[in-house]
Amino acid sequence: MLRRLRYRAGMHSGRLVGRGGATLASLARELGVSRTTVSNAYNRPDQLSPALRERVMKAAERLGYAGPDPVARSLRTRKAGAIGLLLTEQVSYAFRDPAAVAFLEGLTLECDRAGIGLLLVPASPDSDDVRSVTRAAVDGFVAYSMPEDDPFLAAMLARPVPTVISDQPATDAADLVGIDDRAAMRNMADHLISLGHKRIGVICMRLGRDQHNGVVDERRQEGAGYHVQRNRLAGLRDGFEAAGVAWDRIPVVERFDHSIAAGASAAGQVLELDPGITALVATSDVLAMGAIGELRRRHKRVPQDISVTGFDGVKAALDAGVTTVSQPVTAKGREAGRLLLDPAVRHRARQVMLPTTFVAGTSTAPHHG
Amino acid sequence: MLRRLRYRAGMHSGRLVGRGGATLASLARELGVSRTTVSNAYNRPDQLSPALRERVMKAAERLGYAGPDPVARSLRTRKAGAIGLLLTEQVSYAFRDPAAVAFLEGLTLECDRAGIGLLLVPASPDSDDVRSVTRAAVDGFVAYSMPEDDPFLAAMLARPVPTVISDQPATDAADLVGIDDRAAMRNMADHLISLGHKRIGVICMRLGRDQHNGVVDERRQEGAGYHVQRNRLAGLRDGFEAAGVAWDRIPVVERFDHSIAAGASAAGQVLELDPGITALVATSDVLAMGAIGELRRRHKRVPQDISVTGFDGVKAALDAGVTTVSQPVTAKGREAGRLLLDPAVRHRARQVMLPTTFVAGTSTAPHHG
DNA sequence: TTGTAGGCGTTATCAA
DNA sequence: TTGATAACGCCTACAA
Numbered sequence: 142m143l144r145r146l147r148y149r150a151g152m153h154s155g156r157l158v159g160r161g162g163a164t165l166a167s168l169a170r171e172l173g174v175s176r177t178t179v180s181n182a183y184n185r186p187d188q189l190s191p192a193l194r195e196r197v198m199k200a201a202e203r204l205g206y207a208g209p210d211p212v213a214r215s216l217r218t219r220k221a222g223a224i225g226l227l228l229t230e231q232v233s234y235a236f237r238d239p240a241a242v243a244f245l246e247g248l249t250l251e252c253d254r255a256g257i258g259l260l261l262v263p264a265s266p267d268s269d270d271v272r273s274v275t276r277a278a279v280d281g282f283v284a285y286s287m288p289e290d291d292p293f294l295a296a297m298l299a300r301p302v303p304t305v306i307s308d309q310p311a312t313d314a315a316d317l318v319g320i321d322d323r324a325a326m327r328n329m330a331d332h333l334i335s336l337g338h339k340r341i342g343v344i345c346m347r348l349g350r351d352q353h354n355g356v357v358d359e360r361r362q363e364g365a366g367y368h369v370q371r372n373r374l375a376g377l378r379d380g381f382e383a384a385g386v387a388w389d390r391i392p393v394v395e396r397f398d399h400s401i402a403a404g405a406s407a408a409g410q411v412l413e414l415d416p417g418i419t420a421l422v423a424t425s426d427v428l429a430m431g432a433i434g435e436l437r438r439r440h441k442r443v444p445q446d447i448s449v450t451g452f453d454g455v456k457a458a459l460d461a462g463v464t465t466v467s468q469p470v471t472a473k474g475r476e477a478g479r480l481l482l483d484p485a486v487r488h489r490a491r492q493v494m495l496p497t498t499f500v501a502g503t504s505t506a507p508h509h510g
Numbered sequence: 511m512l513r514r515l516r517y518r519a520g521m522h523s524g525r526l527v528g529r530g531g532a533t534l535a536s537l538a539r540e541l542g543v544s545r546t547t548v549s550n551a552y553n554r555p556d557q558l559s560p561a562l563r564e565r566v567m568k569a570a571e572r573l574g575y576a577g578p579d580p581v582a583r584s585l586r587t588r589k590a591g592a593i594g595l596l597l598t599e600q601v602s603y604a605f606r607d608p609a610a611v612a613f614l615e616g617l618t619l620e621c622d623r624a625g626i627g628l629l630l631v632p633a634s635p636d637s638d639d640v641r642s643v644t645r646a647a648v649d650g651f652v653a654y655s656m657p658e659d660d661p662f663l664a665a666m667l668a669r670p671v672p673t674v675i676s677d678q679p680a681t682d683a684a685d686l687v688g689i690d691d692r693a694a695m696r697n698m699a700d701h702l703i704s705l706g707h708k709r710i711g712v713i714c715m716r717l718g719r720d721q722h723n724g725v726v727d728e729r730r731q732e733g734a735g736y737h738v739q740r741n742r743l744a745g746l747r748d749g750f751e752a753a754g755v756a757w758d759r760i761p762v763v764e765r766f767d768h769s770i771a772a773g774a775s776a777a778g779q780v781l782e783l784d785p786g787i788t789a790l791v792a793t794s795d796v797l798a799m800g801a802i803g804e805l806r807r808r809h810k811r812v813p814q815d816i817s818v819t820g821f822d823g824v825k826a827a828l829d830a831g832v833t834t835v836s837q838p839v840t841a842k843g844r845e846a847g848r849l850l851l852d853p854a855v856r857h858r859a860r861q862v863m864l865p866t867t868f869v870a871g872t873s874t875a876p877h878h879g
Numbered sequence: 880t881t882g883t884a885g886g887c888g889t890t891a892t893c894a895a
Numbered sequence: 896t897t898g899a900t901a902a903c904g905c906c907t908a909c910a911a
Binding site for chain 4: 533534535545546549553578579581582583584585586587
Binding site for chain 1: 590601
């Protein structure tokens with residue numbers, strides 16, 4: 142009885158009157174109609190006489206009822222109306238990385254088309270608290286370029302919703318959209334070899350979740366949790382070994398951060414390991430741009446003294462004339478979206494490989510040794 | 511009775527066994543424990559013996575129970591764990607506009623800090639179907655630079671959740687973070703006047719939701735639904751009228767699209783209206799960059815023949831040496847996030863104005879008339 | 880440490 | 896055209 146009284150009180154103070162506290166039920170009660178009717182007034186105006194609908198809307202306005210609660214509706218309909226995006230880094234990083242921005246543009250293009258929201262899921266790399274993933278109210282997920290052993294990724298894959306992975310990792314628990322990194326980089330290797338470069342250095346992005354900065358040995362290369370980087374290094378190795386260059390003599394330097402500054406410092410470290418290189422291969426454009434800046438600072442001319450190559454084909458690099466591999470990042474985003482949202486596509490291929498283009502820029506030149 | 515039977519059947523086929531169909535309740539039943547216990551196993555591990563918790567998790571794994579349903583949890587806790595972002599354009603536009611990207615970086619910085627998701631709400635400008643806003647499961651909203659009469663904005667303000675508006679419109683239904691556009695542009699006007707410019711042209715961004723491209727009369731300037739643009743024009747007028755220049759003789763050209771191409775075509779139109787201008791003022795950097803391209807194409811030297819100014823201080827414009835007003839876009843995003851998410855801030859000032867900086871570039875020069 | 884049970888606000892189904 | 900009823904799946908105060 143006590144409980145019932147409290148409940149009643151709630152009805153009157155918290156519910157009918159309180160700010161923002163009106164509900165579909167309270168409105169129905171107030172009007173003396175059923176909840177169904179109120180619900181229909183919002184969701185199926187045609188199922189209801191205009192007069193009654195008008196009465197409902199008026200009362201709603203008067204009572205400060207803003208329409209059906211989205212969460213309650215989602216619970217009932219089993220639809221969130223949104224998909225989630227998961228990244229390795231903090232969400233804000235995505236807006237600093239030109240490739241991520243392009244990917245997001247493509248993805249949101251499809252979200253717009255489908256009228257579906259995109260939820261950027263916070264996932265702090267220095268925490269293992271995956272609740273943000275577990276608790277995201279979404280109908281599906283896209284994971285953008287994550288390491289194989291990421292706990293957030295695992296939490297995502299455990300959710301009973303469809304999932305698409307961009308770039309990495311490959312797993313049959315989810316669809317994949319990516320490129321053939323190994324072949325693309327092999328191409329780049331052949332380009333350098335055809336220019337006469339045999340003594341090179343390499344700088345690459347992070348190979349694992351551990352914060353490693355520095356020289357990479359073969360074991361680390363092969364065990365890398367990021368298969369995109371692993372494949373790019375493998376492609377490079379393919380090319381150089383085919384040309385008779387011993388891979389283990391080539392310095393490979395890793396940076397955990399992906400930034401201009403990281404590229405610069407990595408380039409510096411490579412030069413200290415082997416001052417005699419004639420070409421520097423970066424596994425991303427951002428690193429390449431950082432490297433070029435550092436080389437110039439050290440009075441090395443690019444490409445006359447040292448050739449530099451990148452990867453990705455981001456606008457800034459193309460504008461700067463960096464020799465690179467251009468990958469269709471925006472298309473990758475679109476494809477990921479389509480895989481998740483387009484019913485026609487949803488039941489077809491689960492592995493989409495997009496084509497890349499080799500771009501000969503002005504950052505590479507023949508070496509006459 | 512019939513109904514009860516069906517219910518039972520559901521329990522066994524759809525629930526306990528079906529793929530992904532397990533619930534907290536079914537798990538509890540299976541284990542012969544209460545729902546509370548299962549809930550605690552996930553949410554309060556310390557409220558429960560390790561052994562029992564282990565049993566629960568094992569059973570969950572076996573039955574394919576992925577943990578508490580996020581939506582049901584949200585309904586119960588009255589927390590979505592996300593805030594929504596509303597834009598005038600399609601969401602994908604945000605990733606094409608450098609200022610929007612910078613704003614988003616700032617906003618997500620705060621989301622990351624708070625462990626809160628950011629939901630990008632789809633809002634097609636050519637539809638009035640605001641259900642995406644009505645149905646967004648969020649604890650708050652940020653609106654980025656919208657016109658006063660936008661229906662999506664209205665729907666957002668009708669929602670019983672806290673709201674922050676960036677730039678425009680100003681309304682006491684929501685907090686605001688912005689800059690003093692009028693004063694900043696007045697400054698720019700004074701700069702041009704001090705350089706000797708009296709005959710100028712103006713190109714501006716859209717002034718209303720109607721798709722207007724072309725000359726802007728005074729009535730349209732003053733009735734503009736975008737007060738940012740209105741204020742920038744007003745600041746310009748302030749300066750030039752103070753210098754004795756009749757505002758109504760200055761051609762003002764509007765573009766609905768905000769792009770390099772739009773800036774170029776607007777510049778062309780201004781030149782046709784008055785080929786004798788010595789300076790061209792753009793209300794954004796993107797338009798200014800488009801204009802500079804167009805002027806060069808027409809063999810006008812910038813700044814020798816015509817000075818050009820921008821607004822915003824986006825990286826590309828600063829790199830190109832455009833004379834502009836630099837506004838702290840990322841800080842604006844952060845501030846918006848803080849206003850919404852930081853409890854300490856939440857109950858203080860409701861109107862945050864950020865400082866701007868005048869940047870004298872190489873796109874303006876004295877005019878010797 | 881574990882259980883009971885009410886309520887979060889809605890929509891689907893079916894009947895009237 | 897309108898209404899009654901039964902879920903949707905969970906959290907949490909309270910009781911044991």
